[in-house]
Amino acid sequence: MTSTTPLVMRIMALSISTAKRAGVIIRDVLKQGDLGIVDKGKNDPQTEADRSAEKCIIASLSKKFPTIKIIGEEGGTDLNVCDDWLVSEPNESFLQQSCPAAWQDAQPEDFVIWVDPLDGTAEYTQGFVEHVTVLIGVAIKNSAVGGIIHQPFYQHASGEIGRTIWGLKGLGTGGFTPVAPPKDEFIITTTRSHSNALHQRAVDVFNASKVLKVGGAGYKVLQLLEGKAHAYVFATPGCKKWDTCAPEAVLEANGGTLTNINGEHYEYHADVEHVNRRGVLASVGSDHKELVEKIPLDVRQAVGSK
Ligand SMILES: Nc1ncnc2c1ncn2[C@@H]1O[C@H](COP(=O)(O)O)[C@@H](OP(=O)(O)O)[C@H]1O
Ligand SMILES: [Mg+2]
Ligand SMILES: [Mg+2]
Numbered sequence: 001m002t003s004t005t006p007l008v009m010r011i012m013a014l015s016i017s018t019a020k021r022a023g024v025i026i027r028d029v030l031k032q033g034d035l036g037i038v039d040k041g042k043n044d045p046q047t048e049a050d051r052s053a054e055k056c057i058i059a060s061l062s063k064k065f066p067t068i069k070i071i072g073e074e075g076g077t078d079l080n081v082c083d084d085w086l087v088s089e090p091n092e093s094f095l096q097q098s099c100p101a102a103w104q105d106a107q108p109e110d111f112v113i114w115v116d117p118l119d120g121t122a123e124y125t126q127g128f129v130e131h132v133t134v135l136i137g138v139a140i141k142n143s144a145v146g147g148i149i150h151q152p153f154y155q156h157a158s159g160e161i162g163r164t165i166w167g168l169k170g171l172g173t174g175g176f177t178p179v180a181p182p183k184d185e186f187i188i189t190t191t192r193s194h195s196n197a198l199h200q201r202a203v204d205v206f207n208a209s210k211v212l213k214v215g216g217a218g219y220k221v222l223q224l225l226e227g228k229a230h231a232y233v234f235a236t237p238g239c240k241k242w243d244t245c246a247p248e249a250v251l252e253a254n255g256g257t258l259t260n261i262n263g264e265h266y267e268y269h270a271d272v273e274h275v276n277r278r279g280v281l282a283s284v285g286s287d288h289k290e291l292v293e294k295i296p297l298d299v300r301q302a303v304g305s306k
């Protein structure tokens with residue numbers, strides 16, 4: 001890495017290494033057994049793994065990029081972490097690639113990094129660990145541009161555990177092999193822990209051949225990227241900018257689309273409302289606008305209206 005390496009490349013490369021380190025913390029907390037669960041609200045648990053992984057990520061990124069705005073789900077500002085949690089080595093193979101021209105001159109003030117240290121906490125506490133991801137999203141001037149989705153419990157055939165997927169708009173994706181979803185089916189992936197009647201109406205209109213109920217925004221987007229589902233439908237408020245920034249960037253770097261259920265992209269500047277009030281609709285290999293229009297207007301208008 002040279003001093004002329006564009007900032008976005010340096011942020012992505014350190015985020016890849018940091019997400020992996022956070023994944024080790026998440027596995028260690030589970031191994032040690034005491035999850036230290038705190039309820040932040042209805043169906044909104046936080047564990048020691050969420051808290052510790054966030055400290056590791058925010059301390060590591062803010063040490064290297066002190067002037068960049070970083071927003072984490074757990075609101076952590078304690079940067080006094082042990083050296084063992086401070087990651088300073090960027091992922092070298094990511095740095096071998098060329099920075100897309102559009103981001104080459106982005107300045108520190110153009111960035112917001114959105115951190116979800118553990119996406120799928122409810123599933124983590126219930127033993128569905130394959131749904132768990134670490135999400136680091138890189139927004140430039142309001143848009144989700146880059147993202148890391150790390151799966152700490154992914155089992156490789158070789159026996160190795162964990163994998164790290166990245167995407168940068170204009171460059172592409174890495175860490176996995178994209179697969180197109182089957183042409184003769186329409187499979188929806190959706191929440192398993194935050195459904196309600198209105199959301200169910202939106203899912204039902206698609207008359208899907210299968211509805212997969214899994215945890216986490218990161219895991220659902222991975223299902224789209226790996227051809228397991230055609231659309232991610234979440235017609236209720238509740239998920240936040242740190243849930244969607246990284247998944248949106250990775251999905252869109254691979255030709256998919258992630259918007260609210262009206263088909264509009266979310267904004268990711270530092271002062272934006274954290275809640276994704278109008279839900280999430282993400283797709284791959286479909287006409288996204290057609291999917292939006294399938295959801296009855298009264299359902300779309302009701303989501304997030306109060
Ligand atoms: N009603 C709600 N209240 C709090 N968090 C919600 C929520 N609906 C969705 N989320 C959050 O959005 C993410 C994806 O949700 P789901 O798995 O239901 O699709 C999870 O992130 P975290 O696990 O990082 O908190 C989940 O907690
Ligand atoms: Mg949470
Ligand atoms: Mg989350």
Ligand SMILES: [Mg+2]
Pocket residue numbers: 050073116117118119120121
């Ligand atoms: Mg989380």
